[in-house]
Each structure stands twice: as C-alpha cells, then as structure tokens.
Amino acid sequence: MLIATSIGMLVATLELYRSQSAQQALLATSIRTSGWVAYQAELEFVNTHMALEIARVIPGDAQLADLSLRMEILLSRLPILYDSEEGRMIAQIDLFKPRIQEIERLLETCLDQLQSLPPDAAARASAVSRWRDELEPYGPILKTMLRESVLFNEQIGERERQLAETPATIPVVLGFGSGGVLIMLLLLQLRRDRRALGEIRTARAAQQGLETSLKSLIDAVPAGIVLVRPGTREVLFANPRARSLIGSDGGHPDWAALTSAALAVSGETESDQGEDRKPLVLNRPDGRILSLLTVVRDMVWQAEPVKLIAMADLTKLRDTELQLVHASKLASLGEMASAIGHELNQPLSVIRLAAENALRGLDRSIGRDVTASKLVRIVGQVERAQRITDQIRRYGRLPSSQNQHFPLRPALDLAIGFVANQYRLAGIALLGSFDLPAGIEVSGDQTMFEQVIVNLLVNSKDAFAEGPRRSSAPLTVHVSAKIEGSVVAISVSDNAGGIAQIVLDRLFQPLVTTKPAEKGTGLGLALARKIVRDMAGEIVGGNRDDGATFVITVPFQIPDCAAPGGPS
Amino acid sequence: MPPRSVLICDDEPELAEEIAEFFIALGWSARIVNSGPEALRLLESGFSPTFLMTDLRMPGMTGEELIARVRRLPAHLRPRYVVVVTGHIWETMTPAEFDADRLFTKPIDPDALVAELDRMTGALPAGPYRGEAS
Numbered sequence: 261m262l263i264a265t266s267i268g269m270l271v272a273t274l275e276l277y278r279s280q281s282a283q284q285a286l287l288a289t290s291i292r293t294s295g296w297v298a299y300q301a302e303l304e305f306v307n308t309h310m311a312l313e314i315a316r317v318i319p320g321d322a323q324l325a326d327l328s329l330r331m332e333i334l335l336s337r338l339p340i341l342y343d344s345e346e347g348r349m350i351a352q353i354d355l356f357k358p359r360i361q362e363i364e365r366l367l368e369t370c371l372d373q374l375q376s377l378p379p380d381a382a383a384r385a386s387a388v389s390r391w392r393d394e395l396e397p398y399g400p401i402l403k404t405m406l407r408e409s410v411l412f413n414e415q416i417g418e419r420e421r422q423l424a425e426t427p428a429t430i431p432v433v434l435g436f437g438s439g440g441v442l443i444m445l446l447l448l449q450l451r452r453d454r455r456a457l458g459e460i461r462t463a464r465a466a467q468q469g470l471e472t473s474l475k476s477l478i479d480a481v482p483a484g485i486v487l488v489r490p491g492t493r494e495v496l497f498a499n500p501r502a503r504s505l506i507g508s509d510g511g512h513p514d515w516a517a518l519t520s521a522a523l524a525v526s527g528e529t530e531s532d533q534g535e536d537r538k539p540l541v542l543n544r545p546d547g548r549i550l551s552l553l554t555v556v557r558d559m560v561w562q563a564e565p566v567k568l569i570a571m572a573d574l575t576k577l578r579d580t581e582l583q584l585v586h587a588s589k590l591a592s593l594g595e596m597a598s599a600i601g602h603e604l605n606q607p608l609s610v611i612r613l614a615a616e617n618a619l620r621g622l623d624r625s626i627g628r629d630v631t632a633s634k635l636v637r638i639v640g641q642v643e644r645a646q647r648i649t650d651q652i653r654r655y656g657r658l659p660s661s662q663n664q665h666f667p668l669r670p671a672l673d674l675a676i677g678f679v680a681n682q683y684r685l686a687g688i689a690l691l692g693s694f695d696l697p698a699g700i701e702v703s704g705d706q707t708m709f710e711q712v713i714v715n716l717l718v719n720s721k722d723a724f725a726e727g728p729r730r731s732s733a734p735l736t737v738h739v740s741a742k743i744e745g746s747v748v749a750i751s752v753s754d755n756a757g758g759i760a761q762i763v764l765d766r767l768f769q770p771l772v773t774t775k776p777a778e779k780g781t782g783l784g785l786a787l788a789r790k791i792v793r794d795m796a797g798e799i800v801g802g803n804r805d806d807g808a809t810f811v812i813t814v815p816f817q818i819p820d821c822a823a824p825g826g827p828s
Numbered sequence: 829m830p831p832r833s834v835l836i837c838d839d840e841p842e843l844a845e846e847i848a849e850f851f852i853a854l855g856w857s858a859r860i861v862n863s864g865p866e867a868l869r870l871l872e873s874g875f876s877p878t879f880l881m882t883d884l885r886m887p888g889m890t891g892e893e894l895i896a897r898v899r900r901l902p903a904h905l906r907p908r909y910v911v912v913v914t915g916h917i918w919e920t921m922t923p924a925e926f927d928a929d930r931l932f933t934k935p936i937d938p939d940a941l942v943a944e945l946d947r948m949t950g951a952l953p954a955g956p957y958r959g960e961a962s
Contacts, residue, residue, distance in 0.1 A: 598916065601915070601916075602885065602914075602915035602916055603915070605915035605933070605934040605935055606840055606843065606915055606934065608934065608935040609840075609843050609846075609915070609934040609935040609936055610840065610842045610843045610846055611935070612935040612936065612937070612938070613843065613846035613847060613849075613850055613935075613936065613938060614842075614846050616846075616850060616938045617846055617849050617850055617853065620850075620853055621853075624853075637842060637846075641842070684887050685839075685885040685886070685887060686885075686887075687887045687888055687890075
C-alpha cells in the first residue's frame with residue numbers, strides 16, 4: 261500500500277509537471293499572438309485615421325481610394341480580435357466585442373457612401389470629416405485593448421521569467437512533499453510493524469510457554485499419552501508413563517501394536533451411550549498382559565493434525581477385580597458350605613456302611629459276589645464324592661484375566677450340575693430348554709461365566725425360602741438359551757414371587773441384597789454384570805409373571821469345525 | 829430281647845439299602861422307603877416299627893414334615909421312636925428342633941447307632957417320646 265501510494269504520488273507529480281510545462285508553452289505563444297493582433301488593429305485604426313485626415317484636406321480620387329483601402333484593411337482586422345484563438349486571449353474581449361462590431365458597421369456604412377460620393381470637393385471633404393468624427397470616439401477602445409493586452413503580456417512575461425529562474429519549484433516542492441509523505445508513511449508503517457512484531461513475539465512466547473506447560477502437564481499425568489501421525493501411525497511423542505507402559509521408546513516396533521490397536525478400537529462403532537473409552541488388552545513382548553482403557557482424540561500438535569491416544573493402565577485394577585471375583589466366589593462357596601458338606605456326607609455314609617457290611621459279611625463267610633458288590637458300590641460312591649470336590653475346585657479356581665472362546669452348552673451344564681442336588685433337595689424343579697446350534701461358543705472366562713449362572717440359580721433357589729409366594733404352582737426354575745440375532749440369550753427365571761420393588765432398580769449395584777447377612781455378600785449380581793460386560797455382553801433383570809427373570813445376552817461364535825445344523 | 833423293627837426313609841436308595849442290610853444282619857426287621865409319603869402310606873397300612881429313621885432333606889416332603897405328619901397319626905400306627913439321620917454339618921442342632929428322640933449325623937458310625945438304639949429300647953429308660961405318652 262505504501263509503495264502504491266508513493267508511486268501514485270510520483271506519477272501525479274510528473275503529470276502535474278508535464279501539464280504545467282505544456283500550459284506554460286501554450287500561454288507564452290497565445291499571449292504573444294494576442295498582443296500582436298491588438299497591435300495590428302490599433303495600427304490599422306491609426307492608418308485609417310491618417311487617411312481620413314488627408315482625404316479631408318485633399319479630397320481627390322487618389323486620396324479617397326487610399327482611404328477606401330485603409331478602411332477595408334481595418335474592417336478585415338477587427339473580427340480577428342474576438343473571433344480568433346489569438347484574439348480570445350485578450351483580457352475582457354467579450355466586453356469589447358459589441359463596440360468593435362459597432363466600428364465594423366460604421367466602416368461598412370462609410371465604404372458604401374464612399375462609392376457614391378459626388379465629385380464636388382466641398383461635399384467630399386464634408387463627408388470625410390463626418391466619418392472621421394464618427395470614428396474618432398472608438399480610438400480609445402482599441403488603445404485600451406492594446407494597453408491591457410501589453411500589460412497582461414508583461415505580467416505573463418514576468419511570470420515566465422520567474423518560472424524560468426526557478427524552473428522546478430513546484431515539482432521539487434511536490435517531490436519533497438510526496439517524499440515527506442512517503443517517509444512519514446514509511447515511519448508510520450515501521451512503527452506499526454514494530455508493534456505487530458512485538459505482538460507476534462509475545463504471542464510466540466506465550467505459545468511456547470503454553471506448549472512447554474502442556475508438555476510438562478502431559479509428562480506429569482499418570483495416564484499414558486501418545487501422539488500419533490494418523491496416516492503412518494508414526495509415534496510423534498510419548499510421555500514417560502506411556503514409555504514405561506510399553507517398555508520402550510516411541511520408535512520401537514512394539515508401539516505399532518498399541519497404536520494400530522488403539523486406533524482400530526476407537527474406529528469401531530460407538531458402543532452403548534456413546535461411550536468413547538474403549539478397553540484394550542495388550543500383550544507386551546515381555547509376556548505381561550496390559551489392561552488399558554483408551555481414549556482417542558483429534559488434536560493439533562506443532563501445526564500438524566495428530567491423533568492423541570490417552571491410556572489408563574487398569575491392569576492392577578483388573579487384577580483387583582479378579583481378586584474380588586475370586587473372593588466373592590469363595591464367599592459363596594462358604595455360603596454353600598452346608599449344602600456341600602451335606603452332599604459329601606451322603607457318599608461317605610454309603611461308603612462307611614457298605615464297608616461295615618462287607619466286613620461283617622466276611623465274618624459270616626458270605627459269598628464273594630456280595631463282598632464284590634459292596635466294593636463296587638464303594639468305588640461308585642468315591643467317584644461321586646470326587647465329582648463334588650472337582651466342582652468345588654473348579655468353582656474356587658482363580659479366574660484368568662484373558663477372554664477365551666469356550667463352548668456354551670457344557671458350561672451351562674456344569675453350572676446347572678453344581679446346584680442340581682441342592683435343587684433336588686429343596687424340591688425345586690430345575691428345567692432347561694436349550695435351542696442352540698451345535699458347537700456354539702462364547703468368549704470370556706468359562707469359570708467366571710459358570711459362576712454367573714450358578715449365582716443366578718442360587719439366588720432363585722434362595723428366593724423360594726424367603727418371600728411368601730402368591731401362586732401355588734410347583735416351585736420351578738427355568739434355564740433357557742437361544743439365539744436372538746447376533747447374540748445368544750441365556751435366561752434364568754423362577755416363580756418365587758419376584759424381587760422386592762425397593763431393590764429392583766439397584767439390582768446390579770454392589771452391596772445391594774435381599775438376603776440375610778449370613779447368606780448374601782451383596783456382590784453377586786454386581787460381579788455378574790462385570791463378568792458379562794467383560795464378555796461384551798449385558799445382563800438385565802426384573803420381575804415377570806410370578807417371579808424374577810434374568811437375561812444374559814452375549815456375542816457368540818460357531819467354529820468352522822462344528823457340524824452345521826439344527827439345535828443341539 | 830424282643831424283635832425290633834426299623835422303617836428307613838432316605839431319598840438315597842443305596843444308603844437306605846446299606847442301613848437296612850446292617851440291621852438285618854443284627855436280626856432286626858427292616859423296611860426301606862425313599863420318600864415321606866411312602867413312609868406315611870406304610871405306617872398307615874399298619875406296619876408299626878420300633879423306630880422310624882428318617883433323613884431331613886428330601887424332595888417333596890422333608891423329614892420335618894414327615895415327623896409332623898407321623899405325630900398326627902393314631903397312636904397305634906405311630907412308631908415307638910423317631911430318629912433323625914442327617915447330612916447337616918451344623919453341630920448345634922438338637923433332636924428337639926425336629927421333634928425327634930435322637931439325632932445322628934452322617935456318615936453314621938453303625939456300632940454307635942446300634943448301641944444307642946439298644947439303650948433306648950432295653951437297658952436304658954425310654955426317651956421322652958410324647959407320642960408314646962398320648
């Protein structure tokens with residue numbers, strides 16, 4: 261803008277100079293010419309006056325012819341005064357024009373009369389005298405015009421001289437002016453630039469400060485933070501927590517597993533309630549298994565769009581949860597100790613008596629067959645006791661932290677088998693209806709899943725002992741499993757009167773229980789939900805008909821090797 | 829010693845068989861049933877044993893229910909003594925809780941069982957069986 265202004269001013273200066281020079285030249289020419297035409301007119305007026313004086317004294321033909329010529333010449337000079345470019349330059353020519361035209365008309369009249377003059381000398385002299393008197397008053401007009409013109413010309417001449425003496429005053433003044441303005445503008449611009457530069461420096465310092473603070477903040481947070489270039493997945497930055505989590509620096513190939521897994525997980529369709537924190541299990545090269553909760557965000561880092569991966573290490577929490585699940589299982593084993601003890605005492609009783617009877621039989625020399633049948637019975641009862649202890653061992657096993665595919669049907673059978681005798685003894689019918697494809701598998705920890713089912717079955721069984729029942733129908737618990745779209749739905753429903761309204765909407769909260777203190781930990785359903793959610797499933801519960809119904813929905817797989825076909 | 833009889837009620841047939849076999853070897857007469865209603869039917873038919881020996885946890889009708897029903901039988905149809913044999917592991921249980929004369933826990937020591945029953949019927953005075961008093 262500054263440059264454009266300067267150039268504009270320079271061009272204007274040059275243009276002004278050029279037009280001034282042209283005008284000056286034009287003026288000089290025109291003014292000189294105008295003086296000349298005034299002078300010519302005045303000269304011819306004087307000549308005509310002289311011819312009139314001569315013809316008045318000597319009114320001969322020659323004198324009259326000379327007079328006629330002079331008057332013709334004067335008549336030709338007068339229109340030039342107001343009708344030519346030169347004449348138009350005479351000062352106030354428009355005011356003089358009517359008087360000049362009067363002279364022209366007078367001269368034309370005189371010339372007409374001159375053609376018809378009588379030969380009489382006296383008459384001629386009298387006519388000439390009259391013409392002279394008529395023309396006489398106009399003399400001063402032409403004189404004034406000539407004087408004015410000369411005066412004006414002199415002023416012009418003076419100005420010309422002045423211009424000649426100081427030939428470039430105006431351009432120089434203009435040049436200085438424009439230069440001054442230019443310098444002022446430059447100074448202004450410089451000041452503005454300095455201020456802008458100051459602001460930029462301040463802003464840059466602030467930005468650097470912010471970036472430093474942000475870096476310190478990111479370094480300080482207990483979560484792992486990784487910045488990844490979206491396309492190449494190159495790690496641009498990793499804070500100390502992230503480096504310690506992965507166990508190497510950003511450039512190491514181990515990071516590829518993390519970044520691609522995190523970005524892939526974040527790219528999955530938004531799950532329930534738009535929750536964008538995604539669990540991620542990462543196998544470290546050193547064999548450690550990390551349970552991470554990741555969040556991926558778009559952000560700009562050093563003027564580049566990047567993906568920010570924030571990771572919370574839930575491994576310890578997960579381990580604690582597993583311990584809690586385990587503790588809860590042990591607690592429920594404690595709750596079931598009486599039933600288990602009772603169950604174990606049955607085969608022990610048979611064994612004891614069978615052995616006793618065999619011994620007494622030996623005394624009485626009973627047949628080998630009888631003794632043998634006793635021993636077979638004893639072996640059978642030992643196996644029965646072993647099944648019970650196996651179930652307890654299985655139930656009490658520490659859960660693993662990794663999801664694995666396991667066949668659904670045997671898991672359900674094992675869970676049902678665990679409580680079957682308790683149901684039998686309590687006189688509760690345990691009905692199963694399974695409409696499942698052969699070999700159907702679900703993903704999770706099998707013992708934990710079995711625990712969920714056992715937990716629901718024990719809850720239902722206990723419910724019959726608690727509330728008053730409205731219906732007199734036989735005590736029944738129904739376990740069913742069937743495919744519903746992309747999930748398998750496993751339901752446990754009883755007719756024990758339903759869940760109390762007061763706990764219905766807090767069913768899955770920890771420490772909520774309807775059971776007496778010695779029977780319930782209040783953790784069963786809370787852990788059940790945790791376990792089912794770890795299987796990418798959901799559990800819901802409520803009242804239906806005359807009892808409670810719990811439905812677990814989990815994704816399923818059917819392995820290729822499984823025989824395709826109808827329900828098992 | 830007069831011949832003694834026992835009605836064994838247990839939903840575990842194998843256990844009931846072994847107990848019966850044990851008593852028979854001692855010269856007792858023994859009958860086996862696997863549920864409360866069966867036991868009641870047998871008692872109502874006139875089989876009047878010295879002992880009713882019943883389990884507690886049985887499907888359909890529990891041992892407690894069976895004992896309560898037995899108490900309401902006419903006196904001549906009731907057994908002389910009611911004995912509970914249970915797999916329950918709680919040591920705090922007493923026979924009075926079940927309205928029984930004796931309570932034995934599984935696994936049963938057969939010699940101790942017989943010794944106690946002998947005491948009840950012969951050498952020692954009879955237990956405080958209210959059914960007998962009525």
